[in-house]
Each structure stands twice: as structure tokens, then as C-alpha cells.
Amino acid sequence: MTADVVIVGNGALGLSVAVETALRDPALRIAVVGPEPRPGSASVAAGAMLNCFAEVTERTGDHPASRAKFALAREAARLWPDWPARLAEAARHAAMPVGRARGTLVVLGARSAGDGVGGMRAIRAAAEEHGEPCEDVDPYGIGFLEAAAGDQPVDALYLENEGAVDARRVLAALDAAASGLGVTRVADEVTSLVTSSAEDAVTGVRLASGTTLAAGAVVLAAGAATGRLIERLPPGMVQPMLNGTGVALETERVRGEAVPYVVRTPTLVGGCGLHAVPLGEKAEYLGATNHVLLDAPTGPRLGIVQALLAGCVAQFDRNIAFSAVRRWHYGLRPVTLDTFPLLGRAPMRGLLFATGTYRDGFHSAPAIARHLAGLLTEDAPAESDPYAVFAPGREPIQTMTVDDAAERFAEMALLVATERGMKLPYFLDTEPIAAAGRRLARECVERLGVPVALAPEILGAVSEAGADGVRQVAGYLSASSSGAPASRADGAGRKGVLPAGRAHGG
Structure with a gap:
């Protein structure tokens, strides 16, 4: 089986990218791969809050990446009012209620x-x-x-x-829209990417059933499950998924x-x-x-x-x-090491990412779909990419110092303890707890072997991880900081990312 575009993942993001891309170029052969029950899917479990300003924190404006993430949320908020009608039109339905x-x-x-x-x-x-x-x-x-x-x-x-919105109803609307646009659905699991070492490119995917699905472009949008495929890429190329x-x-x-x-x-x-x-x-x-x-x-x-x-x-x-x-x-x-999404072209040709959105995937889906569809079908030079800061091949974005990260980790420890009813004896204050948090945070950084400032919840994950997990993250950090992975841009300035002769089944 061959497709122009294979999208790995049948949640809100994967289906949204498929629908938006098919709407822009109906001639493209698009296949979405994912098991029908969607086990462990964040989309199925989501509360699907359409919150942009309610997600703002004191740190939203502190770093270019944080500001770009807020801009992505604002763009999604602008698109959501018309998104259900767009899905209904694609599905050939007069109305597709999403329970807003x-x-x-x-x-x-x-x-x-x-x-x-x-x-x-x-x-x-x-x-x-x-x-x-x-x-x-x-x-x-x-x-x-x-x-x-x-x-x-x-x-x-x-x-x-x-x-x-009601996440389950939106997924049903996306399913109907994809069917109405002729998007092929493959109820299977992707086990690995097919690559061409001569061309340094991704040329398809292998499925759990043993089938190979050739593609002009592959979009990884499988949420947390994307981590299994990232592990098979060259060391240091893309940060691990938590x-x-x-x-x-x-x-x-x-x-x-x-x-x-x-x-x-x-x-x-x-x-x-x-x-x-x-x-x-x-x-x-x-x-x-x-x-x-x-x-x-x-x-x-x-x-x-x-x-x-x-x-x-x-x-x-x-x-x-x-x-x-x-x-x-x-x-x-899907949580990346730096907590920012993986959006756009990977260092290997023919490979794109639409994942790592943490808590914002459902809300951001229309905007991310618009962005990825543009990369797949239109002239989209890298220098005009408003979300270039989220390129999958980047080194981890650090929005604070290592000491600041340790302080934030201590704040998280105190917050969790307070919200869970912590009561201290009269002769103690909270400083010993905060000090213990700072020490644990610094120990986590020492375990990784690279002085990197990580968000409190990521430090918490490192603190709970076994030796194998720590080695995996440490190996990525070492490889990415050494410049080992390939860093060639994927087709900047071309008409989409589909190789010549592959688009539209040519």
C-alpha cells in the first residue's frame, strides 16, 4: 500500500491534520494509522477545555518559546468557533454538534x-x-x-x-469528516519507520501486522506513543517523549x-x-x-x-x-523533555511531527492542523515559520537556570504538600521541606550528567526513574549537546514536503 501522506495517530491531532490537509488538497492520498480503541489516548480522556487566557501563568511572557506557545493557543481560539462547521461540511452533514x-x-x-x-x-x-x-x-x-x-x-x-467541548463528540466529528474526505483509515499500530540511508529520508512505516506502508511524507501525531518511534531515530536527533x-x-x-x-x-x-x-x-x-x-x-x-x-x-x-x-x-x-511541543519538519526528510503538546493538544488541534497542512501542501519556507522554535530537531529549550529549576521544584513540593493537607508541628516551618526539594532537584541534574534546567514535573519524573530511564535521557542530552545528530532542514522553501514524483500518486 502506498500513500502520499501517512499520519501516525488517530487522536484529535492526527485526525485534524488529516482533515485539514485533505480539505486543502483533495487529490492527496492520505492514510491515518492507529488502533480503533485508542488505548491510553489523551484525546479520549480529555476534558477538552478551550482555554487560552485561563492557562496563562506568570511565566507565559518570560521566554520566546512561552510566547510562541501562547500565540499558538490564541490562534486555536480564533479557529475553534468555525471548526465544527468545517468538520460538518467535510462529513457532508448539516450539523455536527460537539457539545460546546x-x-x-x-x-x-x-x-x-x-x-x-x-x-x-x-x-x-x-x-x-x-x-x-x-x-x-x-x-x-x-x-x-x-x-x-x-x-x-x-x-x-x-x-x-x-x-x-465534548472530546468524545469531537472525535466522532473528526472521524466522520475524515471518512467524508476519503481519508484511508488503517486500524493497526506503527512499529517502526522505513528509512532510506542513501537519501537520509523517511519513506514509510512498518505496521504490527507486518505490512509496510510506503509514503511520500510521514507525520508523527501519536501522542505519548510517539516516544517508541523517537527511540528508533539516531541518538540525539529528537528529544525523548515522557x-x-x-x-x-x-x-x-x-x-x-x-x-x-x-x-x-x-x-x-x-x-x-x-x-x-x-x-x-x-x-x-x-x-x-x-x-x-x-x-x-x-x-x-x-x-x-x-x-x-x-x-x-x-x-x-x-x-x-x-x-x-x-x-x-x-x-x-505527550510531554517532551522541555515541555514544549514538537511541531514541523524533523531533520530527516519526509518526517514531520505534531505532538508533544502536553495539556494543550485538544485546544490547539485546529491551529496545529493548519500549520502542518501548510507544510505538507504549500510553499512554507523555514524562515517564515511562526513556530520554528518548536522544530523537532532542536536542543531542549531552557527557560530558566539550573538553580531556578531547583527552586521551582521546591515550590512544587510545597504546593503539593499544602494542597494535600500538610500540617506541621509548631516548631517547624516549610524551609526544611523546600531545602530537601532543592537537594533532590540538584541530585537529578547530577544523575543526568548534563547541567540542564528542567521543569519541576520533569525533574520529578527523573527522580522516580530507574537507572535505564535515566541513561536514556542522559544519552539524549549528551548526543544532542555534542552536535552528533543530523541537522539538515527538510525541504525548506519547496512546495510542501512530498518528494517529486510522489505527490498525488505520481
Whole structure:
């Protein structure tokens, strides 16, 4: 079997890239490869919040990569209102409802530390700078929330243009759109890439069934599962992919009012914040956890599930404790070593990436699809790439010093302990805990053998990793810093990335 474009991954990103590319060039033969059950898929488990400004933190404007990530989120927010209609048109349907909930209320609980306070301040500042509607709300007058004593909101703001969609309905709409556009679906798993050493290029994929699928271009959009394919690339070429474990649940209200719109806490150091998303008919989606690991675990940690449930009941609404559980969701987020996405052309010709989006894949899908479709079908010289900072062949982006990273790791340790009810004896303060966190962070850097500043959750993953996992990351860092991997740009300035004679089945 041969295709012009093979997209590895059938989640929100992979299907969005397929749909957008097919809409731009209907003559292209496009195949999407992925098992139908989508095991471990972050897309299936997602709360699918369409939050851009609600994700802003004090550090959003500190580094060019952080600003580019915010620009990507803003572009996605601009595209989302028309995206469902675009999918419906592609699927030949008059309407494709995606269960959109409008509005997001960001609340800051009484137990929140300085990171949450700074986040609220940053959200307001960003909204004002960009003219985004943002309304202060009386935190003591939110009628549908009854937080526990000591956890009541002390600050709240409402973003009317943000909200959420139903992830499962959007995936169904993407499936229908792909079918309507003639995209081939291959219910299989990619085990390796087919490469041509003479041309230093990727020419297809091998499937678990033993079949080889030849392609003019291969797009890796398989989320956390992309890590298995990255491991087969030359050492140091692309940074390893980690697993951000997330667990959430759907519930049905028995007592009290279901939230009328998204309710969430600010994004905190090392975490994603709590959130409740309305699903209609008294149903709510409660999430989410964030635990980054080098290797995919067999399931969520019991203590993390306990913390999620306790947090929603205490910080949002005590009545949630009476809700009936309808379904659990568990998925693996794709997290890169530097926590920024892998977007665009890889150093090997014919290979592109659309993954590593951490918590933002669902929201960013329309913008990432637009970007990748442009690279596949249009003149897109590298110098005009607005997301060149996320090129897959880059060295890890460092937004702070090693000492700053250790301090941030200590902050994360204190935040987690505080939110989980830490109580210290009268003769102790928090400094011993912070000092232990700093020491552990520095020990992790020493284990890696390269002085690299990593985000707190990545340092946490290194601290829990075994010797083999640490060697893998250390090997990548050593190879990438030595300049060992190939770094040739993939076809900058050409018409798309499809080799001559391969496009449109030529």
C-alpha cells in the first residue's frame, strides 16, 4: 500500500491534520494509522477545555518559546468557533454538534500559594493587553459552589469566550469528516519507520501486522506513543517523549447544581489545576491529575485519584461528594523533555511531527492542523515559520537556570504538600521541606550528567526513574549537546514536503 501522506495517530491531532490537509488538497492520498480503541489516548480522556487566557501563568511572557506557545493557543481560539462547521461540511452533514459549553470561571482557593495568586494576576494582565473580555466575580457570591470551610474561593474571574467541548463528540466529528474526505483509515499500530540511508529520508512505516506502508511524507501525531518511534531515530536527533498521566471522571449530580460553565483553578507549578466541565443533563467532567513519568505506568496512582476527588469536593463544591460516578477516564499526555511541543519538519526528510503538546493538544488541534497542512501542501519556507522554535530537531529549550529549576521544584513540593493537607508541628516551618526539594532537584541534574534546567514535573519524573530511564535521557542530552545528530532542514522553501514524483500518486 502506498500513500502520499501517512499520519501516525488517530487522536484529535492526527485526525485534524488529516482533515485539514485533505480539505486543502483533495487529490492527496492520505492514510491515518492507529488502533480503533485508542488505548491510553489523551484525546479520549480529555476534558477538552478551550482555554487560552485561563492557562496563562506568570511565566507565559518570560521566554520566546512561552510566547510562541501562547500565540499558538490564541490562534486555536480564533479557529475553534468555525471548526465544527468545517468538520460538518467535510462529513457532508448539516450539523455536527460537539457539545460546546461557553464560559470559564477561574477560582482561587484560600489554600492556594503564591503561584496561584500570580497566575490570577497574569491572566487579568494578558486579557487586558489583548482586549479579551474578563470580568471580576465576587468570590463569596458564587451560588452554585459550596466549598469546604477554609477552602472557599478568595478570588474569581470569568472569561466569557472560553469554555469546553465534548472530546468524545469531537472525535466522532473528526472521524466522520475524515471518512467524508476519503481519508484511508488503517486500524493497526506503527512499529517502526522505513528509512532510506542513501537519501537520509523517511519513506514509510512498518505496521504490527507486518505490512509496510510506503509514503511520500510521514507525520508523527501519536501522542505519548510517539516516544517508541523517537527511540528508533539516531541518538540525539529528537528529544525523548515522557508520559503525563491524567485521570478524570464523569459524574451525575445527586445534590446541588451542576456547574453552568467550566470552573477551574489557575495553572500551578508542575500541575494543571482542578476543573469541572458541564456535560449536560446534570453530568460533569471532573479532572484532572498531572503526574509525569519516563515510562508509561499500568494505571493511575491511588493517591493521585484520592487527591483529585478531595480537591474537587473541598475547593469547588461539597455536594460533589454525593454525585454518582458514571465513567472514569485515563490517558497519557505527550510531554517532551522541555515541555514544549514538537511541531514541523524533523531533520530527516519526509518526517514531520505534531505532538508533544502536553495539556494543550485538544485546544490547539485546529491551529496545529493548519500549520502542518501548510507544510505538507504549500510553499512554507523555514524562515517564515511562526513556530520554528518548536522544530523537532532542536536542543531542549531552557527557560530558566539550573538553580531556578531547583527552586521551582521546591515550590512544587510545597504546593503539593499544602494542597494535600500538610500540617506541621509548631516548631517547624516549610524551609526544611523546600531545602530537601532543592537537594533532590540538584541530585537529578547530577544523575543526568548534563547541567540542564528542567521543569519541576520533569525533574520529578527523573527522580522516580530507574537507572535505564535515566541513561536514556542522559544519552539524549549528551548526543544532542555534542552536535552528533543530523541537522539538515527538510525541504525548506519547496512546495510542501512530498518528494517529486510522489505527490498525488505520481
